[in-house]
Amino acid sequence: MPSEKPLQIRQRMAYEAELASIPWLTVLRPAERERAIAELRVGDAQAGDYVCRIGRPVTYWFGVVQGLLKMSSDNAQGMTMTFTGVPPGGWFGEGTALKREPYRYNIQALRKSVVAGLPIDTFDWLLDHSIGFNRFVMNQLNERLGQFIAAREIDRMNNPDLRVARSLAALFNPVLYPGVGEVLRITQQELAYLVGLSRQRVNEALAALHAQEIIRIEYGGLRVLDLEGLRSCMFTAKGNGSA
DNA sequence: TCATTAAATTGTT
DNA sequence: AACAATTTAATGA
Numbered sequence: 001m002p003s004e005k006p007l008q009i010r011q012r013m014a015y016e017a018e019l020a021s022i023p024w025l026t027v028l029r030p031a032e033r034e035r036a037i038a039e040l041r042v043g044d045a046q047a048g049d050y051v052c053r054i055g056r057p058v059t060y061w062f063g064v065v066q067g068l069l070k071m072s073s074d075n076a077q078g079m080t081m082t083f084t085g086v087p088p089g090g091w092f093g094e095g096t097a098l099k100r101e102p103y104r105y106n107i108q109a110l111r112k113s114v115v116a117g118l119p120i121d122t123f124d125w126l127l128d129h130s131i132g133f134n135r136f137v138m139n140q141l142n143e144r145l146g147q148f149i150a151a152r153e154i155d156r157m158n159n160p161d162l163r164v165a166r167s168l169a170a171l172f173n174p175v176l177y178p179g180v181g182e183v184l185r186i187t188q189q190e191l192a193y194l195v196g197l198s199r200q201r202v203n204e205a206l207a208a209l210h211a212q213e214i215i216r217i218e219y220g221g222l223r224v225l226d227l228e229g230l231r232s233c234m235f236t237a238k239g240n241g242s243a
Numbered sequence: 244t245c246a247t248t249a250a251a252t253t254g255t256t
Numbered sequence: 257a258a259c260a261a262t263t264t265a266a267t268g269a
Binding site: 200219220 | 257262263264
């Protein structure tokens with residue numbers, strides 16, 4: 001039988017698979033999809049690369065095919081504030097794209113990633129022509145609004161275990177990040193960076209979540225066993241058993 | 244395909 | 257922050 005082994009190890013999935021991982025393509029009609037695919041650009045981003053920077057004009061609507069991105073902004077003191085991570089399947093920047101404003105945050109690759117971009121003109125064209133695309137974007141905006149409200153609560157929590165749990169719940173959001181699935185590829189170091197804790201503390205928090213059978217810890221990633229548990233689990237603060 | 248080695252990631256102090 | 261243990265990736269026969 002013929003061997004179909006590739007001559008070269010693929011460092012990223014084939015183009016077909018990359019397209020299949022773009023969630024909104026399936027809601028388009030054939031003509032719309034054809035035009036979108038023709039205009040789509042897919043490229044690699046090395047760890048540390050910027051996908052877009054604050055103040056730059058909007059050129060693309062971006063999505064993550066593979067890897068992990070970080071969304072952050074710089075405050076007046078020059079401190080970098082991390083908002084959220086963007087795992088596979090996530091598309092972002094529609095807010096600034098709609099208003100044609102410059103980007104209001106930096107997007108940086110946390111690890112080697114595959115990023116897709118839809119030119120802003122094509123984005124506008126789809127908004128003008130595709131009902132399905134409008135639904136997708138509206139659903140996306142609505143879901144993200146919920147995430148930002150939840151993120152405010154996370155910021156006010158002083159319990160590290162809760163911070164990790166809720167942040168993970170956000171990354172496992174199946175609506176915003178359909179490419180994640182059951183297993184999120186993220187190292188404990190990367191997660192520590194996103195939630196603003198030390199790697200040791202994240203490791204401890206993950207162990208606590210594992211003990212509650214909410215997640216399973218795997219090498220280079222995490223498997224969610226109970227997504228609702230991540231959203232709603234509770235921890236008794238250390239040394240504060242019954243005050 | 245398998246054994247060896249290097250690199251990355253995790254667990255612990 | 258440093259270290260040891262574990263897992264994966266890379267290399268070459």
